[in-house]
């Protein structure tokens with residue numbers, strides 16, 4: 001009887017607090033009680049705001065806010081992190097994506113050398129490709145994009161960052177050229193070449209420990225993957 005009481009108390013507390021709870025898989029899931037990322041905050045802004053896809057898990061929203069804050073401290077007065085789609089309020093399938101269904105995926109525009117921010121609601125997509133005819137654009141900011149990737153990993157929740165294959169190759173070369181390959185093998189390991197990521201990186205975090213109905217994805221192969229490129 002006592003156990004039942006404890007259990008019921010726990011459930012009612014969780015519901016009373018309405019903590020976000022990712023359910024299912026990244027490409028076949030939903031999220032309960034998702035929280036919404038503000039339109040802007042210190043070091044970040046949301047794009048495509050008319051789509052209303054700024055909802056996510058607590059872990060994802062905190063990750064974005066902390067990373068943006070850190071990048072802003074390190075590179076003050078520069079362009080902000082520009083967030084594309086995360087998920088819709090209750091999760092589930094949305095146009096343009098297979099995943100982004102359980103609040104654990106988020107798109108971030110690559111930082112640009114020229115520091116341009118795109119308007120939050122004019123374009124219906126990211127407005128600048130950073131890979132042109134198989135080559136990385138001169139406007140791709142290696143220093144800040146690499147710093148952002150490392151920063152995102154600092155909290156131990158990121159499992160994958162989907163990028164264009166040219167971006168992976170060039171970021172590998174950059175890390176090697178500045179002597180950071182060995183120290184950051186896990187960051188490089190998480191970079192997964194995937195089509196349609198010429199203008200943004202897609203950050204995926206692991207299921208939170210508290211989300212018992214969240215379906216985990218297998219870990220990526222060991223090693224940075226740079227030697228294959």
Ligand SMILES: [Zn+2]
Nearest residue numbers: 105106107202
């Ligand atoms: Zn995405």
